[in-house]
Amino acid sequence: MPSDGAALLPHVSTLRGVKDLTPDVKLFNIEIDDPQVRERFVYHPGQFAFVSAFGVGESPFGITSVSYRKDGLEFAVRKVGTVTSMLHELEPGAKVGVRGPFGNYFPLHDYKGKDIYIIGGGIGMAPLRPVIRTILDRRDDFGKLVVLNGARTPNDLVFADEFELWSEAPNTQVELTVDRGNERWKGRVALLPAVVKELAFSPYNSVAIICGPPIMIKFTLVELKKLAFSDEQIVTTLEAKMKCGLGKCARCNVGDKYVCRQGPVFTMAQIADFIEQY
Ligand code: FES
Numbered sequence: 001m002p003s004d005g006a007a008l009l010p011h012v013s014t015l016r017g018v019k020d021l022t023p024d025v026k027l028f029n030i031e032i033d034d035p036q037v038r039e040r041f042v043y044h045p046g047q048f049a050f051v052s053a054f055g056v057g058e059s060p061f062g063i064t065s066v067s068y069r070k071d072g073l074e075f076a077v078r079k080v081g082t083v084t085s086m087l088h089e090l091e092p093g094a095k096v097g098v099r100g101p102f103g104n105y106f107p108l109h110d111y112k113g114k115d116i117y118i119i120g121g122g123i124g125m126a127p128l129r130p131v132i133r134t135i136l137d138r139r140d141d142f143g144k145l146v147v148l149n150g151a152r153t154p155n156d157l158v159f160a161d162e163f164e165l166w167s168e169a170p171n172t173q174v175e176l177t178v179d180r181g182n183e184r185w186k187g188r189v190a191l192l193p194a195v196v197k198e199l200a201f202s203p204y205n206s207v208a209i210i211c212g213p214p215i216m217i218k219f220t221l222v223e224l225k226k227l228a229f230s231d232e233q234i235v236t237t238l239e240a241k242m243k244c245g246l247g248k249c250a251r252c253n254v255g256d257k258y259v260c261r262q263g264p265v266f267t268m269a270q271i272a273d274f275i276e277q278y
Pocket of ligand 1: 241242243244245246247248249250251252253258259260261
């Protein structure tokens with residue numbers, strides 16, 4: 001573990017690839033320049049890192065790649081502010097900064113043998129993708145996998161080019177829904193909580209992992225509770241305004257928890273008292 005001072009310094013890195021995921025989300029593949037630092041940068045599904053556009057600033061992003069594949073750090077970046085707008089301007093070969101990894105992660109070893117329901121809304125799928133990839137790489141370790149992905153429109157479904165691969169895995173189901181269809185969309189048009197109700201996920205020996213806008217988390221939670229999921233069986237990853245990532249600046253609290261240090265991954269049992277304020 002680097003010292004706090006070292007953890008505040010970004011590692012100079014190179015943008016290796018940029019891919020459009022949706023009209024306002026790009027996937028960045030980034031390689032840390034120093035081979036020794038790159039080797040030591042081991043992370044787990046659910047952790048996050050800060051990416052900086054030099055001279056502009058930095059923002060935290062859930063890491064959307066898996067560490068053991070060693071094929072670059074990936075981040076899904078939605079264009080919403082100054083830093084992300086600058087990042088969207090960059091071309092492969094550009095230099096960026098990376099610092100991290102920070103936060104806790106999904107305890108996948110605890111989920112062995114269980115059915116896993118992954119519920120992602122919009123860009124909330126980004127921190128869930130490494131969970132899906134890890135489960136698919138170790139398919140026999142887990143029970144049924146259901147990935148439920150919702151977005152505002154068909155064009156806003158991130159990782160759309162990976163759905164087919166995911167759904168071809170054994171004992172794996174991919175369910176999609178959008179708030180508003182278009183002329184080409186033949187799939188479901190419904191809000192995510194309604195689809196959770198429709199699919200009637202079983203709470204028996206299972207875990208539900210949710211990530212998305214706060215309003216979606218709240219209403220999905222209601223449906224999961226109606227299906228008799230306990231607070232311990234529902235896991236989420238929270239977003240918060242972050243500055244340091246080290247539990248020092250007090251910018252990221254939700255209730256009495258520092259999202260950067262005690263999260264971003266929480267069971268509902270840990271945050272039930274605060275989720276209404278989120
Ligand atoms: S980001 Fe500074 S305390 Fe969490």
